[in-house]
Amino acid sequence: MTEDRLGHAVVIGGSMAGLLTARVLSDSFRSVTVVERDRLPDGPDVRKGVPQARHLHAFWAGGMEIVERLLPGVGTDLVAAGAVPLGLPTDMAWLTPADRWTQPFPATQRLVSATRSLLEWTVRRHVENVAGISFRTEHEVTSLKLGPTGEVSGLTVRNRSTGARTDLSADLVVDASGRSSKLPDWLGEIGYAAPEESTVDSFLGYATRMLEIPAGFTSRWKAVYVQPAPPVHPRGGIMFPIEGNRWVFTVSGGGGDYPPIDEQGFREFAASLRSPLLANVLEVAEPISPIWGYRRTANRWRHYEKLTLPGRLLVIGDSLCAFNPVYGQGMTVAAKEAEVLAGILAGCASPADLPRALAGAQASIAERAKGPWMLSTGSDLRYPTTVGATTTRVDRLVNKYLDRVLTAAADDAAVNAAFLRVLNLIDEPQALFSPRLMPRVLRRRRLGPAPANDFVVSEPLVARR
Incomplete structure (x- = not known):
């Protein structure tokens, strides 16, 4: 890999999916910006953008193994901070x-x-120490921007304190903003259809x-x-x-x-x-x-893998597929999707290779959600009042x-x-x-x-x- 191989990537959302995605992108892109609506706390504190933060969170072994490969020492730091x-x-x-x-x-x-707060804070401290990654906090994305070739070329963000708007150019945009993702609206504004949705609610x-x-x-x-x-x-x-x-x-x-x-x-x-x-x-x-x-707690899958998306745009984590949180799958699935993205980008030898590498990438990322979706919705279908399937x-x-x-x-x-x-x-x-x-x-x-x-x-x- 050469330092000037790929340019700038933007990740929408600074939660677990966004943090791990940023870490993966840092291996291929010269710079990575994480855009986050919240002010990120200086310690392991609850923040508004994680409404379940006070509830039990399971980060299963399949996810922690990936985190330890990407960010060695996270587990040790968690235990040192009192995790059990x-x-x-x-x-x-x-x-x-x-x-x-x-x-x-x-x-x-x-x-x-x-706690979710300690886990996220520990992972974020490690990510902040990775060269090339920066955070733009208390900013929200308002729209996507298209380049002359019809690919995503960046986005517009609004400072939530001042209201000022800024354009960010990007060679790749990844939406990791979670259940409340506004991506279907942004796609509609640039002439693209919203994805088909599957919802199963117990x-x-x-x-x-x-x-x-x-x-x-x-x-x-x-x-x-x-x-x-x-x-x-x-x-x-x-x-x-x-x-x-x-x-x-x-x-x-x-x-x-x-x-x-x-x-x-x-x-x-x-x-x-x-x-x-x-x-x-x-x-x-x-x-x-x-x-x-x-x-x-409804399971919701937005089927972006079935949609023709503008180039240089990917969706990951709960923005793509959000599971009933009671089963504790979300963070681990996000880690596995980030690992898939790492493999996809590993084949890029130059900026010219990126469009080819991204072809089919959304389908490959979505594939990691299939097994957990089967487990989560299958369990929910045991309740006779479940709707959506x-x-x-x-x-x-x-x-x-x-x-x-x-x-x-x-x-x-x-x-x-x-x-x-x-x-x-x-x-x-x-x-x-x-x-x-x-x-x-x-x-x-x-x-x-x-x-x-x-x-x-x-x-x-x-x-x-």
């Missing part, structure tokens, strides 16, 4: 829809549990609060997941440790069965889950935050098989490891149908409820009331 390393399934008490707690098998996947909502981990707490687990079992049991709950000696505690309900955000309603909802474990935790842990609710015979057969997978995962180490590789977005869902795994799944009988002492809250926990 977790080994799955060892460190998690997980109640599957089969009413079985998974056995604490030796860990096959490693996670670092932290009317799932969740409520979250922070708890202080009690002094002297001990247990065989660090995290808890009471998985919903729709349609009979649409409610679930999850709790992970995070920096600051805290638990982030979330309860969820699908099919419009939204958890309340008042104190009594929140506790009653937790007590209604298939296990009393999370309700027991609420009795012994001190709440240190309000209760926050979130209901904007209908359950086919194939869907029912797949879900029936996945039920068997989760039954087997509770006490079969090989099935558990295979499922966790899919959950962590390392393997595609098709891996669960491999000739090696299917016999293990299908030969297992459906087990009855776990014995009452399968999980016991440890003695040091003394009720506060």
Whole structure:
């Protein structure tokens, strides 16, 4: 690569998808500008542009592996800042829809549990140190600009404080602005059609609060997941440790069965889950935050890969495909899409190669969303009130098989490891149908409820009331 090989790239959006995209582009472009609407905080603080920042965020192992390749040391810095390393399934008490707690098998996947704010801030600090990357904050994009050849040649941005407008030239523009992307409007202004959209909405909502981990707490687990079992049991709950000696505690309900955000309603909802474990935790842990609710959880895919876009324009992350956030796929899928973009640009030996390299690039990026989309929408279709898609015979057969997978995962180490590789977005869902795994799944009988002492809250926990 030569220093003058490619010119200037602009990334719209400074969240995780935008940060990782900027890092990838810095290997091929002389300069990269990230345009962000918000004022970016100087520390791991919540910002307006991330409405879910206070809720649990999962950055699965498949995403963290990519981040560590792009930005070595992020994981180490997260742990140094108080993030909690977790080994799955060892460190998690997980109640599957089969009413079985998974056995604490030796860990096959490693996670670092932290708030979204700490994760994003840590990644951004690393990206800011990459040569050629700059940030234009408190600016919003108002339109795209086309060059004489009909390709995107830049964009217009508006200073949100002064209202002043500025044109930015660009050899490539990547929209990573998320669910609220205005790209369909900008395309319409320059004579292009809006993309076809697929939306699947299970009317799932969740409520979250922070708890202080009690002094002297001990247990065989660090995290808890009471998985919903729709349609009979649409409610679930999850709790992970995070920096600051805290638990982030979330309860969820699908099919419009939204958890309340008042104190009594929140506790009653937790007590209604298939296990009393999370309700027991609420009795012994001190709440240190309000209760926050979130209901904007529809899966939405804007099919830019089917659209003829102007040249030198790409779409990535939630701007392209936004998943139900309860499954925690978004950031990891964005990392995998950025990795695809890195491979596409690696073939550019000169600026003249860029149009050829970008041909078909949007389809290649969208390909990374297919497996997660199948998992997310397939899970949401278990709720009978879900809109946007209908359950086919194939869907029912797949879900029936996945039920068997989760039954087997509770006490079969090989099935558990295979499922966790899919959950962590390392393997595609098709891996669960491999000739090696299917016999293990299908030969297992459906087990009855776990014995009452399968999980016991440890003695040091003394009720506060």
